[in-house]
Amino acid sequence: MGDRGNDTRDRLVDTALRLFREDGYQATTMRRIATEAGVSLGNAYYYFASKDDLVHELYLAVQREHRELARPRLRRGATLTENLRVALHTGIDVMAPYQGFGGSFLTVALPPSSPTSPFSAASAEARGQAIGLMREVVTSSRGRPSGALLDRLPTLLWLAYLGITLHWVTDSSPEQVRTRRLIDGVTPIITRLVRLARLPVGRRLVTDVGAVMDLVGAPAERVPVTR
Amino acid sequence: MGDRGNDTRDRLVDTALRLFREDGYQATTMRRIATEAGVSLGNAYYYFASKDDLVHELYLAVQREHRELARPRLRRGATLTENLRVALHTGIDVMAPYQGFGGSFLTVALPPSSPTSPFSAASAEARGQAIGLMREVVTSSRGRPSGALLDRLPTLLWLAYLGITLHWVTDSSPEQVRTRRLIDGVTPIITRLVRLARLPVGRRLVTDVGAVMDLVGAPAERVPVTR
DNA sequence: ACCTCCACTTGAACACGTTCAAGTGGAGGA
DNA sequence: TCCTCCACTTGAACGTGTTCAAGTGGAGGT
Numbered sequence: 021m022g023d024r025g026n027d028t029r030d031r032l033v034d035t036a037l038r039l040f041r042e043d044g045y046q047a048t049t050m051r052r053i054a055t056e057a058g059v060s061l062g063n064a065y066y067y068f069a070s071k072d073d074l075v076h077e078l079y080l081a082v083q084r085e086h087r088e089l090a091r092p093r094l095r096r097g098a099t100l101t102e103n104l105r106v107a108l109h110t111g112i113d114v115m116a117p118y119q120g121f122g123g124s125f126l127t128v129a130l131p132p133s134s135p136t137s138p139f140s141a142a143s144a145e146a147r148g149q150a151i152g153l154m155r156e157v158v159t160s161s162r163g164r165p166s167g168a169l170l171d172r173l174p175t176l177l178w179l180a181y182l183g184i185t186l187h188w189v190t191d192s193s194p195e196q197v198r199t200r201r202l203i204d205g206v207t208p209i210i211t212r213l214v215r216l217a218r219l220p221v222g223r224r225l226v227t228d229v230g231a232v233m234d235l236v237g238a239p240a241e242r243v244p245v246t247r
Numbered sequence: 248m249g250d251r252g253n254d255t256r257d258r259l260v261d262t263a264l265r266l267f268r269e270d271g272y273q274a275t276t277m278r279r280i281a282t283e284a285g286v287s288l289g290n291a292y293y294y295f296a297s298k299d300d301l302v303h304e305l306y307l308a309v310q311r312e313h314r315e316l317a318r319p320r321l322r323r324g325a326t327l328t329e330n331l332r333v334a335l336h337t338g339i340d341v342m343a344p345y346q347g348f349g350g351s352f353l354t355v356a357l358p359p360s361s362p363t364s365p366f367s368a369a370s371a372e373a374r375g376q377a378i379g380l381m382r383e384v385v386t387s388s389r390g391r392p393s394g395a396l397l398d399r400l401p402t403l404l405w406l407a408y409l410g411i412t413l414h415w416v417t418d419s420s421p422e423q424v425r426t427r428r429l430i431d432g433v434t435p436i437i438t439r440l441v442r443l444a445r446l447p448v449g450r451r452l453v454t455d456v457g458a459v460m461d462l463v464g465a466p467a468e469r470v471p472v473t474r
Numbered sequence: 475a476c477c478t479c480c481a482c483t484t485g486a487a488c489a490c491g492t493t494c495a496a497g498t499g500g501a502g503g504a
Numbered sequence: 505t506c507c508t509c510c511a512c513t514t515g516a517a518c519g520t521g522t523t524c525a526a527g528t529g530g531a532g533g534t
Binding site: 489503 | 508511513514517522529530
C-alpha cells in the first residue's frame with residue numbers, strides 16, 4: 021500500500037497538465053512542476069524522461085477524454101455529416117483549454133523522434149483508438165459506404181481530423197470560430213465524396229486511394245507491421 | 248564599402264546552414280555557429296533574434312532553390328500529373344540534405360508564433376511564391392481546368408505539397424522512397440479529381456470547396472487580409 | 475588633427491532542460 | 505532486533521538559448 025511511486029507520478033502529471041493549461045508550454049518549467057508537485061527537480065526525471073514526456077501524458081489525456089465525450093454523442097442512424105461533425109467539434113472542445121499551448125503542441129507531438137508523434141510506433145495504440153472512434157462514426161451513421169471504402173474511411177477521416185487539428189493549432193480567431201467553420205464546411209463535402217463512391221468514377225478513385233495507402237503504409241486501427 | 252554588417256550576416260547564415268546539414272538542429276549550437284563563423288556569441292544575436300530565426304533562413308533558401316530548380320523542369324503542354332510530379336519530387340530533392348533535421352523542421356516551421364510558419368503573415372511572401380510555383384504547374388500543363396477551379400487549384404496543390412512534406416519529415420525509409428511513392432500515387436489521383444470537375448458532380452464539389460476556403464480564409468498568392 | 479556618432483562587437487550572466495553520484499527509508503528476511 | 509536490499513529521492517552540476525551593459529572603431533563633420 022501507500023504506493024509512494026504512483027502517488028508521486030500522479031501528482032506530477034496533474035500538476036504538469038494544470039500548469040500547461042494555465043501558463044502554456046514554455047512558461048511551465050520543470051522546476052515549477054516539481055516544486056508545485058512537492059518533489060525535487062531530479063525526482064521528476066525519475067518518472068519522466070523529458071518534458072516532452074509530460075506532454076505525451078497530455079496527449080493521452082486529451083485523446084481519452086475525446087473518446088469518452090464523443091462516443092455517447094454519436095446518434096445511430098444520423099447522417100455521416102452530423103456524426104462526423106459531432107466527433108470533430110468534440111475534439112476541438114476537449115483541446116480548447118490548451119489552445120495557448122499553440123504551436124508547442126506540434127513542436128512536441130509531430131516529430132517522429134517523439135513517442136507522441138501520431139505516426140510513431142509508441143503511439144500506435146492511441147492512434148488505433150482514434151481511428152477506432154472514426155470507425156464508430158462511420159458505422160453508426162446511415163448510408164454508410166460499401167466494402168472497400170468502409171475499410172479505408174476511418175483512417176481517411178482520422179487524417180482529416182489531423183488536418184483540422186493542424187488548422188486549429190494556428191487558429192488565433194476568437195473561440196477558434198474559423199476552425200469551427202472549417203469543420204462545418206468540410207463535413208458535408210466528405211459526405212458528398214463518400215456518396216460519389218457509389219458511381220463508377222468514385223469507385224475507381226477509392227481503388228486508387230486504397231492502393232496508395234497500402235503502398236505508403238498508412239496507419240491502421242491496430243499496430244501495423246511497419247516492416 | 249566593406250559592408251561589415253552584411254559580411255558577418257552572410258557568414259553566419261552560411262555557417263548555420265552548413266552545420267544544420269551536417270549535424271542536424273539540436274547538435275548545432277549557437278556557440279558553434281558563432282565560433283565557426285568567426286564572431287562572438289552575442290554578435291550572432293545582433294543579426295538573428297533567435298536560433299529559429301536561422302532556421303527561417305534555411306526555409307527561405309530551400310524555397311528559393313525549389314523554385315529555381317523546378318521552374319525549368321516544367322514542360323509546357325505536359326500532363327498535370329507529370330508537371331506536378333516533377334514539382335513535388337524536386338521539392339523532396341531540395342530538402343533531402345536536411346532530412347536529419349527531421350521533426351525539428353516542423354518544430355520550428357509550423358508554430359504560428361514563429362515567422363517560419365507557413366500560415367504566418369511574416370512568411371506571406373514565401374508562401375505566395377510557393378503557391379505561385381503551383382500556379383505555374385497548373386498553367387503550363389495541358390487540359391487545365393476551367394474558371395473557378397483554375398483559381399483554387401494552386402492553393403490546393405500547395406496544401407497537398409504541405410501534406411507530403413509532413414509525410415516526408417516522418418519518413419525514415421531509405422532515400423525516402425515511401426514519400427516518393429506517395430507522390431507518384433497521389434499525382435494521378437489529383438489529376439483525376441481535376442478532370443472530375445468538368446462533370447456536374449465535380450462542379451458542385453468545386454463550388455463547396457471554394458466556399459470553405461473563403462470562409463476559413465485560405466492563404467492566397469498575395470498577402471491576404473488576415474482581418 | 476580632433477571630435478562625435480552609431481553601427482557593430484564582446485563576453486559575462488541568467489534561467490532553463492537534463493544528468494548523475496550520492497543518499498534515504500521502509501519492507502522483508504534471518 | 506538487526507540487516508539487506510532497492511525503489512525512490514535529492515541537489516549540485518553541465519551545456520544550452522538568450523539578454524544585456526559595456527565597449528570599439530571607422531566614417532564624416534569641423
